Amino acid sequence: DAGVIQSPRHEVTEMGQEVTLRCKPISGHNSLFWYRQTMMRGLELLIYFNNNVPIDDSGMPEDRFSAKMPNASFSTLKIQPSEPRDSAVYFCASTPFQGAGYGYTFGSGTRLTVV
Amino acid sequence: GENVEQHPSTLSVQEGDSAVIKCTYSDSASNYFPWYKQELGKRPQLIIDIRSNVGEKKDQRIAVTLNKTAKHFSLHITETQPEDSAVYFCAASKTGNQFYFGTGTSLTVIP
Numbered sequence: 001d002a003g004v005i006q007s008p009r010h011e012v013t014e015m016g017q018e019v020t021l022r023c024k025p026i027s028g029h030n031s032l033f034w035y036r037q038t039m040m041r042g043l044e045l046l047i048y049f050n051n052n053v054p055i056d057d058s059g060m061p062e063d064r065f066s067a068k069m070p071n072a073s074f075s076t077l078k079i080q081p082s083e084p085r086d087s088a089v090y091f092c093a094s095t096p097f098q099g100a101g102y103g104y105t106f107g108s109g110t111r112l113t114v115v
Numbered sequence: 116g117e118n119v120e121q122h123p124s125t126l127s128v129q130e131g132d133s134a135v136i137k138c139t140y141s142d143s144a145s146n147y148f149p150w151y152k153q154e155l156g157k158r159p160q161l162i163i164d165i166r167s168n169v170g171e172k173k174d175q176r177i178a179v180t181l182n183k184t185a186k187h188f189s190l191h192i193t194e195t196q197p198e199d200s201a202v203y204f205c206a207a208s209k210t211g212n213q214f215y216f217g218t219g220t221s222l223t224v225i226p
Contacts, residue, residue, distance in 0.1 A: 103149040103161035
């Protein structure tokens with residue numbers, strides 16, 4: 001299994017531009033999570049999906065952020081317009097939806113820099 | 116929601132010594148506690164986990180203990196090696212899906 005696949009690995013964009021991050025979860029994993037990691041705030045859960053349905057998006061910082069999961073094998077996190085404070089590493093993770101007892105598998109992350 | 120606190124934030128030990136990282140959680144319904152290791156520039160990776168029906172679990176040089184009454188759990192690394200240097204995160208979950216992470220401990224093993 002190739003694991004959780006994220007793209008791009010690095011993204012540098014100018015303030016005000018739209019940014020789209022992509023994630024392919026492990027096949028058969030029914031839960032998908034988007035996290036943001038910064039030195040100041042650590043790992044923050046932005047949103048998670050069960051069976052492609054968004055369950056909790058309370059961590060999405062503001063309306064500039066949106067996430068979709070059109071099918072079981074693909075999810076996107078979009079920031080529009082981007083701001084310098086959005087600079088962070090964004091991780092996608094997946095896990096089987098089988099109740100307590102299974103850890104996340106994280107993707108390699110996307111390092112976003114907004115200048 | 117759940118609140119996970121992790122201490123210390125940084126830890127330096129001599130190679131061969133033991134390292135202990137402690138976490139507390141607030142929600143008594145939490146029942147799954149994984150630990151992740153994140154090397155510089157890499158993804159967090161699961162290294163060990165424990166469920167609420169178990170008090171201790173070992174995997175070679177790594178062990179985790181859980182005290183449900185006190186709502187705290189700890190990671191123990193024995194005979195530390197330079198390659199153990201990384202940031203370690205604890206987490207707690209009651210659904211098995213949504214994890215609440217601690218703020219991380221940066222461990223440095225001095226050769």
